[in-house]
Amino acid sequence: MKKLFAVPSFLSVLAITVLTMQPALAADITIGGAFPMSGDNAEYGQIFSSGANMAVEHINADKMLSGKLSIVYEDSQATPAQGVVAANKLINVNKVPFMLSAFTGVSKAVAPVGARTKTVVVNGGGVGPDLATLGDYFWNTIPLANFEVKIIVPYLVKEKGLKRVALIYVDDPLGQAIVKELGTELPKVGGELVGSFSIPTTAQQFSGVAARVRDVKPDVVYFATYGNQESQLVKQLRDNGVSQPLASYSAVDIPSVQKLPEAKGIIYTSQQIDWDKQDARTKRLITDYTAKYGKKPTTYVVNYYNSVLTFGLLAAALEKAGKPVTGENLLAQRKATDKFEFAGSTVSFEADGTVKAPIQIMEIVGDGTGKLLVPGK
Template sequence: MIKFSKAIQAGVLACALAASAASHAADVTIGALFPMSGPNASYGDIFGSGANLAAEHINADNLLGGKLSIQYEDSQALPQQGVIGMNKLVNVQKVPYVLSAFTGVSKAISTIASRTKTVAVNGGGVGPDLAELGPYFWNIIPLANYEVRAIIPYLVNERKMKNFVLVYIDDPLGQAIRKEMESALPAAGGKLVEALSVPATAQQFGGIAARVRAANPDVIYIASYGSQQSQIVKQFRDNGIKQQFASYTAFSIPEINAQPEAAGSLYTSQNIDWNSQDPVTKRFVDDYKKKYNKMPTAYIANYYNAVRMFGLLAQQLVKKGQPVTGENLLKQRIETKTFDLVGGKVTFAENGTVTMPMQINEIDGKGGKVVSAAAK
């Protein structure tokens, strides 16, 4: 039997209790496909903490006139498991809206979302081709092309690093980042001297480390996630590699931030002012800190925003007397255009993807620090 992480367990229980307290016609369940077991389970815990807090706020505000609950299914960050979970959410639970994560999982479930007119919202995967999965697939996170384009000029111009080695996971995310780097680096005055792929299940990187040493780059960009990225960092340092590490939002997880070998690594994320007095952002930050005794991260804000956006859309449908279906949610999103979310007002492009200012962070063992804000 799959064991849910503590945050997910708490969220499921809280939402179930809230839902059982009132059997109003406006009660509604949405779904979430997160990894809750396997090497990427820590992401499920992180994503779920943001989603659960948003559901609590929606229910506390009585935004829907009934209670919102979240049904979680374990994707294990694997496309096949994601499809199994998506089919259960759509065909058994009949949810109109599903939270998705990871590029491979998101691509695998997008055809089901399109066929059944179920909205799927990604807040974790960053493959650029996630912008091309149809009207029912939305991205509430800036995609990898924006992340790569933000960090390359900074590394080349500010840090004077010209020669790059890319170590990338051999899946849709890694392949997309390689394609973007091959395009963006020459234009910025940099050079991709080596691109080394690793299988998704790999955990031993001595051979790859030898090739990196031979290439002798200025910077090593790691396009991986979960326990694999931690092992790459540790084993490279153990093999005497001292060059700068760089990555994308996946480096924001606590395991990497606490890893001594990762100190000094640079990574991109969307730019959010955690000290903003904007009511939505302030409430989110204050309540998250109160509940978890730590600051939130961009991933947590993304999934809070994904659930909050559902609440705002569903509220409008309830006011109009329309059923909360995926088709109606899509129409309402197009009509509404702009949403008050954590970080400020967010507008969606026609393809259902947001663009946001980026920032570059440095791992310092104390939760990280911003070294370049609002990078483009």
């Protein structure tokens, strides 16, 4: 007895073809993040990733893309060498077209990896001014430190009468950039850098530095470091008789420093976020983040939320135009986009891949929040 085999009809073949094509048309997309997920700077990684994850949730809930967006993290440990390892894995193994970075030294190390592979790298946390010079594939959604220094120096010298400034800085690209900026800006307003003292990135004992600071008799002590080192430095300056006012930049805007008793009174700069921006995106971030984490989003949360949102908006535009979501196409689409409606702001990217935002002057009050001293401009 012969077995009969059905010959597929034209419609059946067409249906099978359409079904097999659907995954390609609605492909899931993965992006990456190289953050410190362990070690002394893990607090930053937790903050950064919470904002990025919230953006992924919102993009998927809104079906902004044809497929599901996900984000995978690799631990940079906030060191350049480990950052490069993380970036290589994300780009070469996970095949991400877009990744997030943080910290000046790490970002400078991973930028060449992104440029070589035409992978977009976006920084929302590092503030070294030379992050504006790392090429087309490196973008910044945070104002860089030169803008922060330009705002705080006139305030300290002219408004507060604190003319003699001592600087304690971490010996890495961020700290070296702050030395340069203070040295340039202080003489312009009649101030003076009376001493600059470097500390290793791994240092935790600062009694010697405190003694050297006392010797130069400054009016104010500006410090430029980050993570657990910040808290230890502030404690030990006060424990070792440094009673002068303290000042710093946006890295102190983290809970471990904001709640530190010895940190009360620190004057610092940060980018201004329009929390009262009456748009659905800003309100949604505040509402959903507060519900999920039991606290309002910080500036860093907003920066990394907006970094991922940038990807979502650009990728959606590429899909609409029938173009693949590649780093090269993301760059072209960003250059073709006049402005972005971010949570808390409306921005445009400069030709060098940076966004400029108002910088405000704040004071730590000790309850986990900052007090506004001077609105952003």
